[in-house]
Amino acid sequence: MTPDSNWPDYPWLYGRTRAGRERGPGGARALLDLLGRPDAAFESVRVIGTNGKGSTCAMLEAGLLAAGVRVGRFTSPHLQRYEERIRVGGAELAPERTATFIEWAKEQAPDAAFFDLTLALACQVFAQEGVEIAVMEAGVGGASDATAALTDVRAVALTNVALDHVATLGPTLADIARDKAGAARPGVPLLTTATGEALAVVREVAGEVGAPLFTPDTHPDLFAVPYPPRLSGPHQQANAALAAATLRTLGHPEGVEAALNATLPARLERFEAEGKTVWVDGAHNPHAALALAASLPGGADVLLFGGLARKDTAATLEPLLGLAPGRVFTSPGDPATPPEELGARYGGAAVRDVEEALALALARTPPGGTLLVAGSLYLAGAVRGLLDRSGAGR
Structure with a gap:
């Protein structure tokens, strides 16, 4: 396949909007099954929240890389290149992989939504590249997000909850918190730096589901960071604490220092x-x-x-x-x-x-x-x- 102005066919991919489609993990799950369940080949950490997901994902990736883990990272949106969304071992996806997947999708899944397709491509690449742990950023929400289709989730990291995407997740903070907390799974650690009303809802949902809940108040040593993160802004302190707690929960405390030194474009x-x-x-x-x-x-x-x-x-x-x-x-x-x-x-x-x-x-x-x-x-x-x-x- 020779690169030209139509390669990869990004316009076709970007045109697969979710408009008029039912939300939820069903579409992603169908795609993953069609691809042979690649998400079962690696463990996942789901990162949920209104803000701070990208920063937390960058810190987790840096920490896991420093710990010697073969790590994948799935984030959105991209800033300048589509392939920023999918990384293995700290390197962006090659456009050739995108092109091959788009041609497959045109034939096998022409009606699938953009986010579901991108998630499926990420999982396929992670499986093919021998990823051990994938850091997976949710798009919108928790229970209703496509990343809820993932099979082997080791931990759920919830940054915070604020009013955003109200037309999709609900008009109140409690509605949004309930959907995001819906990422919780029985027996899977749920870590969060959410506060106030949102934390109360998260605590309730975790209890209903049977997910062990970890917060800076309940486990201060788990969330402790030795110095401020390299990413600028006081809000990054909470993201750093969440990343550090997640790394320790995953059994990789040696990655905390590298996590604190992570960088991410367009964050101050x-x-x-x-x-x-x-x-x-x-x-x-x-x-x-x-x-x-x-x-x-x-x-x-x-x-x-x-x-x-x-x-x-x-x-x-x-x-x-x-x-x-x-x-x-x-x-x-x-x-x-x-x-x-x-x-x-x-x-x-x-x-x-x-x-x-x-x-x-x-x-x-x-x-x-x-x-x-x-x-x-x-x-x-x-x-x-x-x-x-x-x-x-x-």
Whole structure:
């Protein structure tokens, strides 16, 4: 097969949306069975939560690698390349593997959903590559997520619960917490840094299911970390504690130090461009935006913001407005919250094209000043690509 503009056929894959399909693990389970149950060939750690899943997965991967484990990592969304979603031994999937799988899916599973297909590809690759433990990030929810189809789950790590995906998981925090806690399995450790009302629901569900529950309050030594993680922001302390506790539960305490030194793109990632500091963060919901605001007490000069229409854009933007007097609004994808509406409501320029919006935001940032980019992981990925292409430093 020769690479060309249609190889791999990403447009076909991206077009397999879940619109109109029933949620849940049924579609993924059918695909995995069609592939010969590759998920039975390795152990899994499911990572669930509203925010912090990607960071926790990166820390777990780094810790398991340092412990000498053959590890796979499945995450979403990707920032710049589809193959970022599937990693073995710390390396991204080769596009050739994606191309081969897409051709198979066109023939054998033409009606399957995108996330189910990507999960199935990850499991197939992990089985073929002799992965011992796979770190598997949930898409949306816990009980209702495709990763609930996985066979051999060794641990479930639940980061936190906040209001997001309310149309899918339920209108209240308790509804969302119940779905996420539904990832619990009898006898399988459920570790969480959730607090308050969400933790009460998690505790109830764990008791009903018969899953041993571990929290920083019940097992402080398990969640202890010797120093702050390399990933920036006070919220990363909880993610680090969860990763450390999960590694110890899996029998790999020797991986904690490497976990704390893990990095992950677009999580308060710093660039230097045109003599200015650019912070790029994927904060895309109110809970994440609050954490981002707390991580930048000094604020910024300009905010470049773009959010998807399906998100609560107003609530996400609110914690960020006080950080920067200058604002540029853009469109990170389709459908996006119209930047013209945001500019008119909150004051600022509206530029739909991300490259043009970044250029304007940088121009409005004073020499030696700071630009903050936030609102969507899709925007973060696009901006990272533009900054890399321009030769921006880190």
